[in-house]
Amino acid sequence: MPKRGYHHGNLKQALVDAALGLIETKGPQGFTLSEAAKAAGVTPAAVYRHFQGREDLIAEIARQGFEIFADLMEYAYEKGQPSALASFESTCRAYLAFARKNPGHYQAMFESGLSVNRTAELAAAAARARDVLEKAAAELSEHIPPGKRPPSQMVSAHIWAMSHGVVELYARGTPGGRTPFPAEDLLETGIGIYLRGLGLLPPDA
Template identity: 70%
Template sequence: MSKRGYHHGNLKQALVEAALKLIAERGPQGFTMAEAAKLADVSAAAPYRHFTGRDDLITELAVQGFELFADVLEYAYKDGQPSPLAAFEAVGRAYLAFARAHPGHYVAMFESGLSPRATAALAAASSRANAVLLRAAGDLSARIPADKRPPTEMFAAHVSAMSHGIVELYARGAPGARAPFSPEDLLESGIGIYLRGLGLLDRDDC
């Protein structure tokens, strides 16, 4: 009896879900289209009804991931409430929470080598997520005198790089395996040091 490749209720999303599991376990180059098809319980030829190949499938994972990421960041930011600093810190925590809760999406978005401009859909989704980071950074850095204020894009990039580094080094696997601190504590203290260096926090502030 043939598999459900031509009668699947939602073949495209079934392949996405299968690929999310595989990419989280093996990385972006660690699975084949045939393996994704097998996990989705469809024929080996069925994926090509929706995707030209593995890269095209990973791009779809990244698009969906950035849309979800933007939703998470927007919810965390809440229009800068209750203060620009609190909202900024909430965005940082949301970054870590997203990476932990959606490892397959995260790998596709940030570790697959995809350009965020690879397709129009990916560019739109990534820009939407980045806009939240830029808004949070801009609202907070507005408190710095203009002649001492870093470009908003640089401010946001520094915090994104810090967040990504903590995800890579300390948020994978068992908590506490590589450091006696939680990823959240590491990020909070790192952001605190960065903000104090910019004059946005007093030295005695936590």
Template identity: 75%
Template sequence: MPKRGYHHGNLRQALVDAALSLIEEKGPTGFTLSEAAKQAGVTPAAVYRHFEGREDLIIECALQGHAIFGDLMEYAFESGQPSALRAFEATGRAYLAFARKHPGHYMAMFESGLSRHATPDLARAVARSRGVLEQAAENLSRHIPPERRPPSAMVSAHIWAMCHGVVELFARGKPGANTPFAPEDLLEAGIGVYLRGLGLIEAEA
């Protein structure tokens, strides 16, 4: 089979796809540019026509991931309307669904150690996806009396942390995946306990 070269097609995207595959297999810091180039069928020198280095390549993986993630979060939020509770729960489930369907993107986004301010485009993409969950939390928090209402950013951060914990421990084939409970059930129960503690389940049940 002839080796693909620099002109085999969209090399930039081919390198991103190769990196995503390697990230899924080895983690975001477990592969080299040479490995990505080999998987894409080009020489290592060709990589530098599109990316300054491995971090630049991972940033592009994360940026594309946030674009997909933002679309999914917005769709989940809108599909749950007009109920603030259903919209909020839907965004939590969307987080889990994204991590399971796009593990390479997820790891580049949340496990590579990248600053969300690494580039202006990445900062905007992160703000978009986070903003959806914060909006869902703000809409739901309006059902709490002002004197007992936590900041919506705190509520969304708590749910984000819960989603991330379920993904890390139970949704990606790690030792904790042997739990007798499905990740979706764990997340739903956890969100339910949290919202009940805030007095929000009864508000929209």
């Protein structure tokens, strides 16, 4: 009886899909290549046709995750046009939505300890996702007087950090994740406070 990984003709993707399931249950450092091979229905030796080690497999998962993430961010950005504020807020909400819908990819991307520069393909995918938020931040920052305008990369980095913190602490059931407020509300109010500090939103009445 042929191995399941070979049967559908795409062993590499079968290993990625198997590893995604393991990451979701055990974390990016909690499984072995042998376990991924077993879950994919192939022998451990077959893994090395595509991946030299577990980190190479995780890097491919992270690359695919960043491609999905970038597509979602671009869609969110376009959805908010022509309003710079709406586009910016939409991309921020997309971050949280991605983390919830793609927990395995998210962990491979941000919790595996893997450098985004491990491969050129991974670096390019990560840069595409980052560029969307930086573009949204740059458009929004045009409403700030030049002398008071922070670099758009700094604005996007602040928002990225805030989004990541909300995901890690309040959106994924991790320790410290109990809060009486929905993660979406925490992120929205946090971004609102930040934007008011920049003078991009009117103060609360």
